[in-house]
Amino acid sequence: MGAPPYEEKETCGTVCLKYLLFTFNFLFWMAGGVVMAVGIWTLVEKSDYISLLSSATYAASAYILVLAGAIVMVTGVLGCCATFKEQRKLLRVYFVLLLCIFLLEILAGILAYIYYQQLNEELKQNLRETMVKKYKQPDEDHITKAVDKLQHEFKCCGSNSSSDWADSVWVRTTEAVSRKVPDSCCKTPTIGCGHRDHPSNIYxxxxxxxTKLENFILEHLKIIGAVGVGIACVQIVGMVFTCCLYRSLKAEPY
Known part of the structure; x- marks a missing residue:
C-alpha cells in the first residue's frame, strides 16, 4: 500500500524538474541570441578598429561568442526535446553540449581578461607604426578607412599627437598635396583642410x-568578458537541473 504514494511523489518531482528545465532552456535560448548578437556586433560594427590591432585576441574573443551563441540556441531546442521526451540519451548529449558551451564562454572571458592586461602595450608598440607606414598606401585601404574613422569619431589626431603625421609615408608624397595631417583630423572635415596644423583647425x-582607442576597446572587452562569464555561470544551473532530471528518470520504473 506504501508503493503508489512513493511513485506519485517521484512523478510529481519529475514533472516539476521537467518544467523548470523547460523554462531554463527557453531563457537559455534567448541568452544564446544575446551572446551571438554581442559577438556579431563586435565583428561587424567594430571591424575597422580590429584591423588596427596586431593581435587577433580581441577578434578571437568575439568569434568564440558567436560560435557559443549559435550552439546555445541549438542546444536550447535540443534541451526542450530531451526534457519532454524524457530520453536519457538526449539528456546526456544535452549535458555534454552545455559543458562545451560553458568551457567556450569561460575561454572567451579569459581571453578578454588577458588581452585587457596587454592592450596598452600593444597599442603603444603598433598603432603609431601602422598609421604612419600604412595610411593611404597601396592595398591598405582597410587601414586608411579605419584610421580616418578613428580620428573622426574619437576627435583625435595621430597615435600620440598630431606631430606623429610628420613621419608619415603618405605626408611625404605628392599625393598628400602638402597636407600636414589627414583631413579626418579636422574639426570640420573638408577636402584639403589638413593643410593647416593648428589647434583651431585640428584636434x-x-x-x-x-588613449581614445584603448578606452573604447577596454569597455568592449568588459562587455565580452561579462557576457561570456555571466552566461557560463547561468549554465551551471541548467547542468544541475539536467543531472537531477536524469537521475529521476533513471530511478523511475518502466
Missing amino acids: KVEGGCI
Missing part, C-alpha cells in the same frame, strides 16, 4: 588616438 587631444 589636439592629450594622449592622442591611443
Whole structure:
C-alpha cells in the first residue's frame, strides 16, 4: 500500500524538474541570441578598429561568442526535446553540449581578461607604426578607412599627437598635396583642410588616438568578458537541473 504514494511523489518531482528545465532552456535560448548578437556586433560594427590591432585576441574573443551563441540556441531546442521526451540519451548529449558551451564562454572571458592586461602595450608598440607606414598606401585601404574613422569619431589626431603625421609615408608624397595631417583630423572635415596644423583647425587631444582607442576597446572587452562569464555561470544551473532530471528518470520504473 506504501508503493503508489512513493511513485506519485517521484512523478510529481519529475514533472516539476521537467518544467523548470523547460523554462531554463527557453531563457537559455534567448541568452544564446544575446551572446551571438554581442559577438556579431563586435565583428561587424567594430571591424575597422580590429584591423588596427596586431593581435587577433580581441577578434578571437568575439568569434568564440558567436560560435557559443549559435550552439546555445541549438542546444536550447535540443534541451526542450530531451526534457519532454524524457530520453536519457538526449539528456546526456544535452549535458555534454552545455559543458562545451560553458568551457567556450569561460575561454572567451579569459581571453578578454588577458588581452585587457596587454592592450596598452600593444597599442603603444603598433598603432603609431601602422598609421604612419600604412595610411593611404597601396592595398591598405582597410587601414586608411579605419584610421580616418578613428580620428573622426574619437576627435583625435595621430597615435600620440598630431606631430606623429610628420613621419608619415603618405605626408611625404605628392599625393598628400602638402597636407600636414589627414583631413579626418579636422574639426570640420573638408577636402584639403589638413593643410593647416593648428589647434583651431585640428584636434589636439592629450594622449592622442591611443588613449581614445584603448578606452573604447577596454569597455568592449568588459562587455565580452561579462557576457561570456555571466552566461557560463547561468549554465551551471541548467547542468544541475539536467543531472537531477536524469537521475529521476533513471530511478523511475518502466
